[in-house]
Amino acid sequence: MLRTVKAKNARTKRFLDNRAPKVVENPKTAILIRGTTTSAIVNQALADLYSLKKPNAVSFTKKNDIHPFESTQSLEFFAQKNDAAHMVVGTHNKKRPHDLTFVRMFDYQVLDMYEFGIENFVSLHDLDTPKCAIGMKPSILFQGDWESTTELRNMSNLFLDFFRGEEVSKVNLAGLEYCISLTHLNGTIHLRVYTVHLKKSGQKLPRIELVEMGPRMDLVPRRHQDPVAELWKQATKVPREIKPKKTKNVETDVFGDKFGQLHMQKQDLRGVQVRKMKGLKKTVADPAMDEGFYGSGLRQRDFRCIFLYHSFSS
Numbered sequence: 001m002l003r004t005v006k007a008k009n010a011r012t013k014r015f016l017d018n019r020a021p022k023v024v025e026n027p028k029t030a031i032l033i034r035g036t037t038t039s040a041i042v043n044q045a046l047a048d049l050y051s052l053k054k055p056n057a058v059s060f061t062k063k064n065d066i067h068p069f070e071s072t073q074s075l076e077f078f079a080q081k082n083d084a085a086h087m088v089v090g091t092h093n094k095k096r097p098h099d100l101t102f103v104r105m106f107d108y109q110v111l112d113m114y115e116f117g118i119e120n121f122v123s124l125h126d127l128d129t130p131k132c133a134i135g136m137k138p139s140i141l142f143q144g145d146w147e148s149t150t151e152l153r154n155m156s157n158l159f160l161d162f163f164r165g166e167e168v169s170k171v172n173l174a175g176l177e178y179c180i181s182l183t184h185l186n187g188t189i190h191l192r193v194y195t196v197h198l199k200k201s202g203q204k205l206p207r208i209e210l211v212e213m214g215p216r217m218d219l220v221p222r223r224h225q226d227p228v229a230e231l232w233k234q235a236t237k238v239p240r241e242i243k244p245k246k247t248k249n250v251e252t253d254v255f256g257d258k259f260g261q262l263h264m265q266k267q268d269l270r271g272v273q274v275r276k277m278k279g280l281k282k283t284v285a286d287p288a289m290d291e292g293f294y295g296s297g298l299r300q301r302d303f304r305c306i307f308l309y310h311s312f313s314s
Contacts, residue, residue, distance in 0.1 A: 075110060079105045085104065249261040
């Protein structure tokens with residue numbers, strides 16, 4: 001977003017620079033908002049999602065008159081005020097009970113949003129299992145057919161963007177404390193969260209065990225708003241500084257292996273140095289060569305040797 005306010009002091013300048021576009025963006029903040037009417041399941045689901053997103057999350061515990069599919073003015077105001085890129089709005093009514101709406105923002109404008117109904121909910125506090133530390137980066141597992149429709153592809157992209165946390169170049173194996181599993185089956189998304197335990201295996205690599213941590217919920221898709229093509233193009237644009245440079249005649253396959261094509265000039269093999277042998281030496285032509293009888297290239301002394309050999313052998 002272009003700066004429209006001129007900084008009056010150094011503190012204001014640092015604040016505006018922090019919100020200015022960057023090559024490597026800040027960790028994306030999510031806002032958990034309660035609607036006008038909510039249920040105990042919705043409130044606990046928002047609290048559990050807030051626990052997973054800490055410290056990059058803000059929780060609104062008071063009720064707010066927000067209807068995402070009717071008006072986005074309040075969402076854009078909260079996004080700009082808190083510098084947030086994601087929102088989760090929880091509501092509950094007779095027509096759409098136990099409702100969660102995931103909203104993704106770009107440049108403080110609504111990019112896309114998806115509405116889900118909560119079923120078979122179990123809070124992380126209801127499971128007496130170890131919990132992960134705050135601020136850890138999760139490993140995310142997608143199971144099922146997520147590529148069949150454009151809606152499912154955008155939905156998986158939204159979940160990945162919401163849960164991935166801070167972008168890092170390297171991850172320590174011991175730092176992967178929990179795993180988020182998203183399974184699409186029969187039109188329902190099964191959300192499960194597990195803690196990762198590394199056990200001894202007698203080998204160099206440890207044996208991994210998954211213990212359910214919570215929360216556990218089944219999300220049934222309801223309404224959705226697809227991203228606008230022009231806004232989606234701006235949101236997915238890769239900066240020139242981090243765009244991978246193309247190397248001529250070098251390709252990479254799906255497994256990450258590089259293949260190159262070389263163009264070499266024509267080589268004169270007559271000038272290549274080979275092993276020196278007497279049999280490979282060129283013989284000097286005998287001036288006494290008879291073109292009629294010795295047209296085959298044999299010299300006189302060679303013919304005499306052949307003649308003597310035949311006479312003795314006979």
